[in-house]
Amino acid sequence: GENVEQHPSTLSVQEGDSAVIKCTYSDSASNYFPWYKQELGKRPQLIIDIRSNVGEKKDQRIAVTLNKTAKHFSLHITETQPEDSAVYFCAASTKWGIVEAGTALIFGKGTTLSVSS
Amino acid sequence: NAGVTQTPKFQVLKTGQSMTLQCAQDMNHNSMYWYRQDPGMGLRLIYYSASEGTTDKGEVPNGYNVSRLNKREFSLRLESAAPSQTSVYFCASRSGLRNTGELFFGEGSRLTVL
Numbered sequence: 164g165e166n167v168e169q170h171p172s173t174l175s176v177q178e179g180d181s182a183v184i185k186c187t188y189s190d191s192a193s194n195y196f197p198w199y200k201q202e203l204g205k206r207p208q209l210i211i212d213i214r215s216n217v218g219e220k221k222d223q224r225i226a227v228t229l230n231k232t233a234k235h236f237s238l239h240i241t242e243t244q245p246e247d248s249a250v251y252f253c254a255a256s257t258k259w260g261i262v263e264a265g266t267a268l269i270f271g272k273g274t275t276l277s278v279s280s
Numbered sequence: 281n282a283g284v285t286q287t288p289k290f291q292v293l294k295t296g297q298s299m300t301l302q303c304a305q306d307m308n309h310n311s312m313y314w315y316r317q318d319p320g321m322g323l324r325l326i327y328y329s330a331s332e333g334t335t336d337k338g339e340v341p342n343g344y345n346v347s348r349l350n351k352r353e354f355s356l357r358l359e360s361a362a363p364s365q366t367s368v369y370f371c372a373s374r375s376g377l378r379n380t381g382e383l384f385f386g387e388g389s390r391l392t393v394l
Binding site for chain 2: 164169172176189193205207208209212241242252255256259260261264265266268269270271272273
């Protein structure tokens with residue numbers, strides 16, 4: 164099955180700096196890679212995603228890059244702000260189980276980002 | 281639109297007791313999932329249901345059972361709770377028609393097993 168590794172586990176930056184979180188995956192058939200942000204005590208929420216036929220995607224201060232050959236993808240946050248402080252999870256969508264159409268998101272262990280002002 | 285609703289939000293059990301976590305979604309999604317979240321371990325898939333009438337084991341299925349009651353509802357049952365099952369449980373759903381759909385989460389259920 165799919166295995167997703169995420170680094171670093173913690174990241175501290177100054178307000179205005181950039182932050183980069185990296186993930187690797189094992190299943191070459193995975194074709195969808197979302198990033199979720201989870202604030203303390205809240206549910207994870209999608210912030211950006213990328214499909215396997217795309218190399219890079221941007222949405223204002225956040226961007227995601229995908230290298231299918233190397234099986235890794237990264238989240239880039241520029242001009243960080245204190246409200247970016249949260250736990251970030253990467254995930255890979257892969258076929259899972261015996262049902263023919265069955266797919267599941269497998270998550271990395273998360274990165275706790277702290278942005279200090 | 282309520283999205284994904286799960287109950288209860290908090291529960292304390294004694295070792296050996298049983299309980300069922302309930303989940304319902306109103307987005308007409310085909311696929312539903314149960315994850316558990318533990319510090320430093322991320323979100324781990326317990327069971328999922330690709331469509332009504334099907335269920336499959338995830339990464340950490342031991343000690344759990346599930347029921348896809350209908351298209352809207354997907355429940356998670358702990359038959360004999362153990363302290364190792366102390367965790368935050370999230371139900372989630374996605375369209376399932378494509379492998380690239382957004383996963384929507386419920387608010388979570390915090391379970392403590394003494």
